[in-house]
Structure formats: structure tokens, C-alpha cells
Amino acid sequence: MNGFAEMIIKTEDIIVKTxxxxxxxxxxxxxxxxxxxxxxxxxxxxxxxxxxGASLVLLFLTHGYEESKExxxxxxxxxxxxxxxxxxxGIGLLCLLLLGNYLDYGRLSLILNVDLAHARSLGILGVExxxxxxxxxxxxxxxxxxxxxxIEPGEEKKNEKASTR
Amino acid sequence: MSFMTVxxxxxxxGGFFFFFTATIGLLRFPDFFTRLHATGKGDTLAVFLSLLxxxxxxxxxxxxxxxxxxxxxxxIAQPTxxxxxxxxxxxxxxxxxxxxxxxx
Amino acid sequence: MxxxxxxxxxxxxxxxxxxxxxxxxxxxxxxxxxxxxxxxTKTLVIxxxxxxxxxxxxxxxxxxxxxxxxxxIGCVAAAxxxxxxQE
Numbered sequence: 558m559n560g561f562a563e564m565i566i567k568t569e570d571i572i573v574k575t576x577x578x579x580x581x582x583x584x585x586x587x588x589x590x591x592x593x594x595x596x597x598x599x600x601x602x603x604x605x606x607x608x609x610g611a612s613l614v615l616l617f618l619t620h621g622y623e624e625s626k627e628x629x630x631x632x633x634x635x636x637x638x639x640x641x642x643x644x645x646x647g648i649g650l651l652c653l654l655l656l657g658n659y660l661d662y663g664r665l666s667l668i669l670n671v672d673l674a675h676a677r678s679l680g681i682l683g684v685e686x687x688x689x690x691x692x693x694x695x696x697x698x699x700x701x702x703x704x705x706x707x708i709e710p711g712e713e714k715k716n717e718k719a720s721t722r
Numbered sequence: 723m724s725f726m727t728v729x730x731x732x733x734x735x736g737g738f739f740f741f742f743t744a745t746i747g748l749l750r751f752p753d754f755f756t757r758l759h760a761t762g763k764g765d766t767l768a769v770f771l772s773l774l775x776x777x778x779x780x781x782x783x784x785x786x787x788x789x790x791x792x793x794x795x796x797x798i799a800q801p802t803x804x805x806x807x808x809x810x811x812x813x814x815x816x817x818x819x820x821x822x823x824x825x826x
Numbered sequence: 827m828x829x830x831x832x833x834x835x836x837x838x839x840x841x842x843x844x845x846x847x848x849x850x851x852x853x854x855x856x857x858x859x860x861x862x863x864x865x866x867t868k869t870l871v872i873x874x875x876x877x878x879x880x881x882x883x884x885x886x887x888x889x890x891x892x893x894x895x896x897x898x899i900g901c902v903a904a905a906x907x908x909x910x911x912q913e
Contacts, residue, residue: 564910570809573902576802580795584895591888598888608892615899618906731830738834741868745841748848748864754856757848761864772871776878788887789874796867796894803863803901810909811856 561704565621577619584612592689596678602685606692613697622705634698641691648683660684726778733775740768753819754811762804769796828879835875842868859904866897 588608595601617625629637649660657664662680663673671679747760773793780786845868848861870890877886 565906568810568813568906568909570806573802573806576798577902580799583795587891587895591892594888598885600888604892608895611896611899615902618903727827734830734834737871738837741838741841741871744864745844748845748861754854754860757857758860761860765864765867769867769871773874776874779878780883785884785887788891792870792887792891792894795891796870799894799898800863800867803898803905804860806902806905807856807859807863810905813909814856814911816854816856 561706562622565618569621570619574619577615581612581616584615585609588612588689592685593682595685596681602688603692605685606689607696609689609693610696610700613693614700617697617700617704629697631698631701634694634701637694638691638698641687641689641694644687644690645684648680648687652680726781730775730778733771733778737768737770737772737775740764740771744768754816755808755818758804758808758811762801762808766797766800769793769800831875831878835872835879838868838872838875842872855908859901859908863897863901866893870894870897 588605590605591600591608592602592605595605613625613629616628648662648665651668652661652664653659655664655667660680662677664676665680666673666676669676669679741764744760744764747764748757751757751760770793773789773796777786777789777793780789842865845861845865849858849865852858852861870893873886873890873893874883877883880886
């Protein structure tokens with residue numbers, strides 16, 4: 558196995574593992590709160606995404622590569638980041654299709670039957686959710702790439718065999 | 723000065739006392755593991771008492787409850803971090819301080 | 827009442843400066859990591875006292891909760907890396 562996965566398995570500890578298992582759902586719930594309350598208290602899309610990414614990093618550090626791959630594999634991380642950008646640009650394009658400017662949330666009041674101020678608030682909330690998705694997935698994906706060096710722990714033997722042949 | 727205000731001042735003073743002794747322990751103790759004793763236990767209790775004092779000052783409201791949640795989180799997470807770093811120190815071969823080191 | 831909180835906050839800042847000595851002069855890296863965790867804990871309380879002095883404490887609670895989280899995760903990550911170095 559490559560160095561990083563071997564390091565996590567060698568330094569496994571049951572106390573830190575149990576506490577991380579208890580705390581990670583609460584950290585994720587807190588990150589959702591930070592995304593939702595971005596308009597009033599310090600927070601918003603980027604900050605909530607960073608906290609959610611930090612919780613996934615904690616899961617990877619304490620449990621290893623196999624357990625965290627079940628929850629969020631690398632393919633799922635790439636899909637999540639693209640979905641986040643799709644939500645952001647999708648709301649902008651929707652406002653463009655309704656004969657307004659790009660990201661002009663006021664025109665959304667034609668679809669949802671609310672008045673102008675409510676439509677702007679809902680538009681900003683949707684954009685923040687998209688940003689949160691993208692930031693969480695990109696943080697986890699960058700951490701995986703830097704730590705494993707681009708080689709998954711199961712594929713090392715394939716590369717070795719191919720190079721020695 | 724109502725009763726809650728006096729209680730909050732007492733809790734804050736107690737928290738500051740434990741912070742003070744923990745920092746002096748961090749500076750004066752002879753070895754890495756003994757310094758972890760000082761900062762791991764003293765800092766946890768000090769943070770808990772200080773946040774409890776601030777929560778009593780706010781009263782029974784939403785902000786008081788949030789401060790209590792931060793206090794409970796620190797009470798759970800800080801000893802775990804101390805355990806992790808002390809285990810790392812032991813596995814990496816940091817030598818503990820023995821009494822034969824002093825020549826008296 | 828405000829003067830009392832300001833005095834406590836100022837004395838906590840002095841304690842942070844004292845702990846900084848162990849960060850600079852601690853022999854080896856383990857002392858430095860433990861001292862940084864202690865500094866982070868004191869910063870949390872100083873942030874909340876700032877919020878009380880500005881009379882907008884509901885803004886500063888979220889920030890201090892996030893700082894507690896990041897302090898914990900940073901200490902666990904540093905400990906895991908240092909344990910496997912085995913030098």
C-alpha cells in the first residue's frame with residue numbers, strides 16, 4: 558500500500574475513532590446551519606462548504622480510505638462539484654430566459670408566486686446552496702489527490718506490474 | 723446586581739484562575755508529558771467554566787443555549803486531541819523525565 | 827460591568843503571549859503543537875468577550891464554534907502525521 562493509507566491504518570486509535578463517529582453528524586448539521594443563515598449571521602455558501610469538507614477530511618483521517626470511499630467516492634465528489642456549478646449557472650440562465658439580466662433574481666417572481674423581495678431572497682439562497690455543494694466536493698477531492706498522489710491504494714500493484722514487464 | 727450577574731462573575735473568575743495556572747504549568751514543567759497534563763486538563767475546565775459564566779450572563783435565551791453547546795463540544799473534543807498528541811509523542815520516542823536527571 | 831469583561835480579556839491576551847514562548851522555544855515539535863492548541867482555546871474565549879463588549883454577541887458565536895472545530899481537527903491531523911514519522 559502507498560505511504561498515506563498505510564500510515565492511517567498503522568496509527569489507528571479507538572478513542573479518536575469513536576469520538577469522530579459521534580461528532581461528524583453534528584459538524585455536518587452545523588455546516589448546513591451556516592449555509593442557511595448566511596444572510597443574517599457570518600457564514601454563507603463558501604464557509605459552510607469548507608466546514609462540510611473538513612468533516613469529510615476528519616472521516617478520512619480517522620477511518621481510512623475504504624470506509625470513506627463508501628460514503629463519498631472520488632467519482633461522487635466530481636459529480637457533486639459539477640452539480641454545484643450547474644445549480645449556480647442554472648439559476649442565472651433561468652433568469653435570463655425570463656427576459657431579465659443574468660442572475661437578476663427579481664424575474665423569478667413570475668414563476669414562483671411571491672413578491673419581488675421574496676424572490677430575490679430565494680434566488681440568493683439557491684445560489685449559496687450551489688456554492689456549498691461545489692466547495693465541499695472540491696475540498697475533499699483536492700485532499701485525496703494530494704495525500705494519495707493520484708494512485709489509489711488498490712491500484713499500486715497494477716502499476717508496479719506494468720512497469721516491470 | 724442580580725443573582726445571575728454575580729454567578730457569572732464568579733464563574734469567569736474561576737475560569738481565569740484555571741487558565742492562569744495551566745499556562746504557568748505549560749511554562750515551568752520539566753517534560754513534554756507533564757506539560758500535556760497541565761494544558762489538557764486545566765484548559766478544558768477553564769473553557770467550560772468561562773463559557774458557563776458567559777451563558778449565565780446572557781440568561782435563558784437562544785444565545786445562552788448556543789454558548790452551552792460550544793462548551794459541551796469543547797468538553798468532549800479537547801481531551802480527545804490531548805490523547806491523540808500524547809500517543810503520538812509516546813510512539814515517536816519522546817523520553818519521559820526521570821528523577822535521576824537531577825544531581826542532588 | 828464592561829470594565830470587568832475588558833480586564834478579563836486583556837489578562838487572557840497576556841496569557842496568550844506567555845504561551846507563545848513555548849511555541850518559539852519548545853524543544854522539538856510536540857511542545858509546539860500542544861502550545862498552539864492551548865492558544866486556540868484561549869482565543870475562543872477572547873472572541874466571545876469581544877462580542878460582549880460590542881453588544882452583538884450573536885454574530886461572534888458562530889465564528890467561535892467554527893474555530894473550536896478547526897482547532898480540534900488540526901490537532902488530530904498533526905498528531906497522526908507526527909506519529910508515523912518514527913525518526
